[in-house]
Amino acid sequence: xxxxxxxxxxxxxxxxxxxxxxxxxxxxxxxxxxxxxxxxxxxxxxxxxxxxxxxxxxxxxxxxxxxxxxxxxxxxxxxxxxxxxxxxxxxxxxxxxxxxxxxxxxxxxxxxxxxxxxxxxxxxxxxxxxxxxxxxxxxxxxxxxxxxxxxxxxxxxxxxxxxxxxxxxxxxxxxxxxxxxxxxxxxxxxxxxxxxxxxxxxxxxxxxxxxxxxxxxxxxxxxxxxxxxxxxxxxxxxxxxxxxxxxxxxxxxxxxxxxxxxxxxxxxxxxxxxxxxxxxxx
Amino acid sequence: xxxxxxxxxxxxxxxxxxxxxxxxxxxxxxxxxxxxxxxxxxxxxxxxxxxxxxxxxxxxxxxxxxxxxxxxxxxxxxxxxxxxxxxxxxxxxxxxxxxxxxxxxxxxxxxxxxxxxxxxxxxxxxxxxxxxxxxxxxxxxxxxxxxxxxxxxxxxxxxxxxxxxxxxxxxxxxxxxxxxxxxxxxxxxxxxxxxxxxxxxxxxxxxxxxxxxxxxxxxxxxxxxxxxxxxxxxxxxxxxxxxxxxxxxxxxxxxxxxxxxxxxxxxxxxxxxxxxxxxxxxxxxxxxxxxxxxxxxxxxxxxxxxxxxxxxxxxxxxxxxxxxxxxxxxxxxxxxxxxxxxxxxxxxxxxxxxxxxxxxxxxxxxxxxxxxxxxxxxxxxxxxxxxxxxxxx
Numbered sequence: 155x156x157x158x159x160x161x162x163x164x165x166x167x168x169x170x171x172x173x174x175x176x177x178x179x180x181x182x183x184x185x186x187x188x189x190x191x192x193x194x195x196x197x198x199x200x201x202x203x204x205x206x207x208x209x210x211x212x213x214x215x216x217x218x219x220x221x222x223x224x225x226x227x228x229x230x231x232x233x234x235x236x237x238x239x240x241x242x243x244x245x246x247x248x249x250x251x252x253x254x255x256x257x258x259x260x261x262x263x264x265x266x267x268x269x270x271x272x273x274x275x276x277x278x279x280x281x282x283x284x285x286x287x288x289x290x291x292x293x294x295x296x297x298x299x300x301x302x303x304x305x306x307x308x309x310x311x312x313x314x315x316x317x318x319x320x321x322x323x324x325x326x327x328x329x330x331x332x333x334x335x336x337x338x339x340x341x342x343x344x345x346x347x348x349x350x351x352x353x354x355x356x357x358x359x360x361x362x363x364x365x366x367x368x369x370x371x372x373x374x375x376x377x378x379x380x381x382x383x384x385x386x387x388x389x390x391x392x393x394x395x396x397x398x399x400x401x402x403x404x405x406x407x408x409x410x411x412x413x414x415x416x417x418x419x420x421x422x423x424x425x426x427x428x429x430x431x432x433x434x435x436x
Numbered sequence: 437x438x439x440x441x442x443x444x445x446x447x448x449x450x451x452x453x454x455x456x457x458x459x460x461x462x463x464x465x466x467x468x469x470x471x472x473x474x475x476x477x478x479x480x481x482x483x484x485x486x487x488x489x490x491x492x493x494x495x496x497x498x499x500x501x502x503x504x505x506x507x508x509x510x511x512x513x514x515x516x517x518x519x520x521x522x523x524x525x526x527x528x529x530x531x532x533x534x535x536x537x538x539x540x541x542x543x544x545x546x547x548x549x550x551x552x553x554x555x556x557x558x559x560x561x562x563x564x565x566x567x568x569x570x571x572x573x574x575x576x577x578x579x580x581x582x583x584x585x586x587x588x589x590x591x592x593x594x595x596x597x598x599x600x601x602x603x604x605x606x607x608x609x610x611x612x613x614x615x616x617x618x619x620x621x622x623x624x625x626x627x628x629x630x631x632x633x634x635x636x637x638x639x640x641x642x643x644x645x646x647x648x649x650x651x652x653x654x655x656x657x658x659x660x661x662x663x664x665x666x667x668x669x670x671x672x673x674x675x676x677x678x679x680x681x682x683x684x685x686x687x688x689x690x691x692x693x694x695x696x697x698x699x700x701x702x703x704x705x706x707x708x709x710x711x712x713x714x715x716x717x718x719x720x721x722x723x724x725x726x727x728x729x730x731x732x733x734x735x736x737x738x739x740x741x742x743x744x745x746x747x748x749x750x751x752x753x754x755x756x757x758x759x760x761x762x763x764x765x766x767x768x769x770x771x772x773x774x775x776x777x778x779x780x781x782x783x784x785x786x787x788x789x790x791x792x793x794x795x796x797x798x799x800x801x802x803x804x805x806x807x808x809x810x811x812x813x814x815x816x817x818x819x820x821x822x823x824x825x826x827x828x829x
Contacts, residue, residue, distance in 0.1 A: 171468065171478035178466040179459060186488060229659050236656060314488075317821075323486035324455050330488040 163192070163199035164334075164341045172329040173200060182268075182286055182308035184323070187331030190376030193311040196331075197267040200309065207264045209306070211253035213274045219281030222252040222268075223291050223300075246296050254285060258302035266306040272315040279322040287325055334377060336363065346381055350388065357397040358384060361407045365414070368426060375413040383412035441501045445484065448497045452484045459483055473502075489817070670701035672736055672781075676746025677706040677719060684789035688745045688815070703736065709750045710770035710804075711777065712761055729773055733780050741827045742777060742784040748804045748812070749790060755803050774807045785823040786812040792819070 157173045159165035165173070173196075176183035185193045201208035211222055227248045234242040241247045257266040271279060285291045289302035310326065312318065334342060336359060343355055362383070366374050375383075386409045387397075396408060406423050407413070414420050438461070445452045460483040469475040477498060485494045645660035652658075675681075675688060705715040705727060714726040753760040755770040778784055786804060788795070792814040795801045805812045811826055813819035 167474060168478040168481065171475050172482035175463045175468045175479050175482055178468050179463050181459065183482075184486070229657060232657050318486075320451065320486075324453050326486065327459075327482040328486045329482055330491060 157200050157203050160199045160203045162202075162345055163195065164338060164345055165196075165199075166332075166334075166338065169196075169329055169331065172327055176309075176327045177204075177307055179327075180305040180307070182310055182326045184310045184312060184318070184326040184328045185331060186312050186314055186328070188333055188374070188376050189313060190378035191331045191333060192377060193331060194267065194269055197265055197269075197309040197311075200307070201265040204265070204307075206307070207260060207262055208267060209253055209257045209260070209264050210267045210269060212269045213271055213278070215273050215275070217274050217278070219278055219285075220252075222254040222282065223285065224252050224255055224293060225250045226295050249293065249295060254282075254291070255300055257306040258289060258300055260306065263304045264306045266308045268308065268310045270313060271310050271318070272312040276316060279318050283321060283325065333366075339377070339380070342377060343381070343384060347384055347388065350384065351394065353394040354387065354392070354397070355384075357394045358387060361397055362413070365407075365423065368423060371414075371419050371422065373415050373419065375415075379413050379415075383409060386412050441480075441497070444497050444501050445494070448493050450485070450490050450493055450497070456484050456486075670736070670740045671703070672732075672740045672742050673702070673704035674711065674715070674742065674744045674746075675704065675706050676709060676744070676748075678708050680747050680749050681789075684747060684815070688787075688789065701740075703740075705732070707746075708761075708763055709746075710754050710761070711744075711773045712764075712766045712770055713768065713773065729776075733776060738780055738782060740781060742781045743823070743827070744784070744786040744808070745815070746786070746788065747790045748786065748788055748801045749798050750800045752799045752803055755800055755807075771803070771807055774804070778808065783827045784808060784811060785826050787815045787819065787823060788812055789815040792816075 157165070157177065158170060172183060175181075185196060187193055197210075198208060200206075226245075227250055231242055231245070231248045253266065257264050286308060289305045290299060292299050339359060339362075340355065343350065343359075358380075362375065362380050365371070390409065392408060406420065406427055410420065410423070414423060438457075442452060442457050460480055463469070463479055463483060464476075469479045480498070481491070481494060485491055640662060642660040642662040645662075646658065649658040649660055650656065705717060706719060706722070707715050711729065713729050715729055715732060716722040716726050718725055750762075751760070754762060755774075758767055758769050759765050760769060786808045788801065790798070790801065795805070795812075801812070811823075813823040813826075
């Protein structure tokens with residue numbers, strides 16, 4: 155089982171090594187990086203490449219570690235007892251399986267994606283230490299041990315909103331997805347839009363990296379935004395010239411809505427473009 | 437060699453543990469790195485570094501420990517591999533006719549010798565460049581059609597060269613946490629503040645609502661939950677303003693104005709150089725609209741967390757003596773007031789925009805460091821991090 159990237163995902167050498175290390179050692183892989191650099195997509199692509207089922211667990215601020223294992227629905231049991239339902243006699247009827255349980259008992263070795271782990275409470279990763287280490291847990295209500303037949307490949311993404319505890323980090327492999335350089339970006343775009351015109355792509359990348367270099371942007375556009383924008387450019391059938399024309403009436407690139415996501419950034423960009431144009435005239 | 441690497445990492449203050457080291461060994465054992473320096477670098481990075489702020493440090497240590505490593509396999513390749521490889525390849529691929537041509541040139545031995553010499557020469561000339569194999573097309577060997585597999589030798593070599601560059605490039609430089617806070621880094625720093633602002637995502641039983649809805653449900657239980665109240669952190673910010681702080685104040689303000697949205701209870705005041713009996717909220721009206729420090733001590737309960745932001749660079753008299761202030765006559769010395777703050781508020785830190793390495797040259801910084809019982813931190817990402825840890829204790 156080795157991951158080498160797929161035909162729809164360009165994996166850099168370092169990412170490939172990190173993924174393979176985590177597969178070989180059956181340890182979780184923690185992925186960080188700017189938003190929109192393909193952290194979540196990676197898990198899907200690894201699943202596709204290895205032909206393994208994927209189990210996704212999206213974390214919210216209210217998610218608790220226990221919910222990933224199982225939940226005991228005491229309320230509906232109480233209600234059933236009032237109604238005199240037969241099911242009430244067996245407690246296992248009220249145990250709801252969580253994503254980890256699902257992953258542990260899956261027939262094929264699955265990919266378990268724990269998405270945006272930093273959204274959860276600070277203690278969340280600590281509560282999963284043992285479960286991820288030994289890949290087993292104990293269900294108190296039914297007194298059974300759930301143990302993984304085959305250790306799932308665990309991928310964890312984080313947006314760095316919270317620091318993760320050291321004990322947790324020690325058990326993971328770590329990869330920081332760098333923002334792709336021009337060369338890699340061209341490859342990535344090729345994979346997604348194979349029949350994009352060369353010169354349009356060149357101009358678009360010029361504009362894109364120019365925007366990223368504008369100091370003080372609140373949200374820099376990332377790979378996923380570039381791909382959206384290119385799709386729009388293709389749908390609207392824009393010509394490369396329209397991107398290049400610096401002295402046209404347009405100050406900011408066409409269809410900028412896909413790249414700049416808040417009005418302060420648009421204003422800032424307009425102001426800078428206006429100043430640049432004035433300098434050109436003088 | 438690897439043990440050495442491990443200890444050098446620890447010496448460089450990278451938090452690597454034995455567990456991580458063992459898992460690196462385990463991965464090497466399982467053949468993840470496959471005898472390539474490049475892959476070994478990536479693998480050890482994935483196994484040992486767990487925070488992007490440490491990547492730069494890691495690159496530096498890696499470059500230091502494995503310095504010269506890239507030279508070894510390079511020599512090995514030119515001395516041994518090409519001969520075997522090329523001979524095998526050539527035998528496999530060349531036609532009889534071509535083989536005869538080679539014989540004419542002086543036989544295999546001669547050919548290999550020239551080839552080796554040529555490779556060495558080119559390496560010397562280009563020294564780690566990535567193009568020399570391309571020039572092979574112009575060499576006499578190109579004529580014999582040493583196909584892509586032969587060229588691979590060169591590519592492998594080059595990849596070694598590139599691997600060195602990968603860590604020598606130090607692309608993670610601006611993520612190092614000893615870098616001063618710049619506008620770009622402020623966002624990340626703010627996340628640290630948010631961390632201690634929002635703790636716990638507990639939900640609690642809403643008793644009155646549960647009773648009400650159960651009753652309405654004709655006695656069948658209907659449990660209602662409400663999210664627990666959060667953001668209980670109360671913050672009091674005291675900024676040094678004017679004079680030597682002018683260079684830093686913009687950064688400080690940006691940092692904390694954004695923090696305002698994160699904290700329900702955030703108060704801020706200004707002072708000049710050192711804390712005395714008066715503070716103010718509006719700099720333009722600093723002489724008219726003042727707030728007495730004694731009143732501040734009584735207004736804000738001890739569970740407030742205090743953050744001083746100031747460069748603490750002044751004459752020691754301004755702290756230690758009554759009347760030391762440069763602006764007015766102060767009845768009581770600055771240190772008395774600071775001591776009172778420290779006595780009242782358990783959580784108190786001082787953030788200093790002056791780089792930490794300069795602190796020891798300024799007596800007033802050391803004095804205030806003592807007064808705040810060593811809770812002065814540099815205004816860098818790393819410093820802010822430790823300050824927040826101190827505050828959330």
